Amino acid sequence: MEFTLEREKLLIPLLLVNSVIEKRQTLPILANVLLRLKNKKLIFTGTDLEVEVTTSIQAVSGKEGDITVTGRKMLDICKAVNEQTEIKVFSDGSKLNIRAGRSRFTLQAMPAEEYPTLETMDWEERITVNQAELKTLLDKTSFSMANQDVRYYLNGLLLELGDGILRAVATDGHRLAKSEIKVKTGKESEIRQVIIPRKAIMEISRFLNEEKEKVVLEFNQNHFCARSGEWVFTSKLIDGRFPDYAAVLRPKLSLEIDLQREEILETLARTAILTNEKFRGVRLSLSENRLTITANNPEQEEASDELEISYSGDEVEIGFNVNYLMEALRSLKGEQILLKMQDANSSCMLLDPNQPNTQYLVMPMRL
Template sequence: MKFSIAREALLAPIAQVVNVVERRQTLPVLANFLIEATDEGLRITGTDMEVELVARARAEVAQNGSITVPARKLVDICKALPESVQMNVQLNDDKLAIHAGRSRFTLATLPATEFPSSDKAESLASYSLSQGKLRWLVEKTSFAMAHQDVRHYLNGLLLEFRDNGVRAVATDGHRLALAEMTAEVSGNMRSLIVPRKGVMELNRILDDIDEPLNVVLGQGFLRVDRDNIVMTTKLIDGRFPDYEAVIPMATDQALIIGRGEFTHALQRAAILSNEKYRGVRLDLNDNSVRVVAHNPQQEEAVEELEAEHSFQNLKVGFNVNYLLDALSSIDGEKVRIALRDANSSCLVTAIDSDDVRQVVMPLKL
């Protein structure tokens, strides 16, 4: 194997792929990139056996071949080299020699045959989506995914491909985030649960642009192909809960409040909230809202805000972090927070749209 490539042309793809390479590996080859040199250029692959990233790069290939090399060492070498330097790379026996200007590096390798091959199973459905729209769905919902919950199906993001669009849902059992968009979805209508790491990598590789994206669903995997990078992730085998039963029924009882003003008030009150439960109390009365926080040291924070509502003497507690996450996902100057009583969940939406819906369970204080 022998090729020549500009430093920047190699650094860009390997810096993306290295994100899935874990620092601690049970299999030594999983700490490596698989580099394949062909007449079309380079193909660089990294995997942790759950998520696989494949990046393509243009290079002058003098001799085809494939090998695996230590991922982070190669990234560090590229970062340390001067800008615009040309890298000449050649495989000599079981060593990879890199010449760049006056610098010389020799890296240990492992055979390409030891690198795990990705699942080439037949696809079940294929969809074409906008990069920006899919990223929007992920950003509006992924923060509500569970962390290492024994209910493994909560440790991921539900994606539903419907007749008239795509819906994303995440919940950790204490809150729920839902976002949906209209789109012309071609292919069979299906739902799937993408694991946390797959969601994080998906968000990382997507750009906020209206460029087409090829999404392929296979038996137990999801593949996303954009430009010069392909991500394949295993799916969570489980049944997502009936989330629609959790979303509060429509009600005219609601709090209308400035999103920015409410956010800042919650952030200030959170300073003196209980560090473990992060609870704040909302006191609603006479078109006003008091945000109250206490902690075990008997310290107190109180914020007074104007708002539109018809509640009288309603006091309800919430986890302040959950409220802040919900508010950050809503666009617009004002938000609508639908409430029934102190024991029911609240529904946070924009004033004129329910494309994004955030449900937060109450907290007993």
């Protein structure tokens, strides 16, 4: 195999495929990227056996062939080369040679035949969505995913497809985030649920841009795939049953308070300075036309702040993790938000009245 490319053209695909390669591998070849030149198309592939990324460059002249080489080293070499430098890459038996100006590099290589790939079978469902809409959907919910929870099905994000809706739901057992967008589906009556692993969700967000480009999403029993332009992102699914989020989102919350989003966010940020660093608890106290937010810590320090609100019901006092409240508020973009509560033992719900399809539920905590 042999080809010559400008540094910038080679750097972008190497960055994309290296993003899924783990620093510690169970197999030595998993530290490598697969390079394949065929029909003037240079294809890059990286995998950790759970997630696989393939991207390509068109109109590349050279000698056809394939080989695998350590992804991180090849990426570091390209980063270190001066901008707009032409890089020549050619294989020589079990070695890959890189020439850039006066610089010479020789890397150990492994045969392409030994490189593992995800066997995905046939795709059972396919939809096309706007990249910007999908990115927004994931950004509004992914922060609520669990991380290394023993309940493995929480270490990912639920995508639910059906009736012209693509819905994303994430929960770590302490909070829940739900958002949805309208899509065109071929099977309007069937509901399909898949749980995409946390790593896949975090990585695919890097591929999605803010433009109006389209991305094709494909599903089957064991895999999820997203493809757009020159890249293809494939991931295994989590085999488990996601909690009944619809039941969780149906609590009786009769107290409704209208708040200025920026004002409550700034108030929580000030109060959070003196929270317990481990538990991050704040107390929300409702009284007539007033919301009081207090926090204290083991050093006997205390913070308190007040907001004027429109409220005339019973006095209520509830504790919450301030980080959970602030992350939900940052994800809501409207000026006004609606805070719904019930009593000291109930969860609270945050939503934008103008965009009710995005909801955040936060469980209370004892203080």
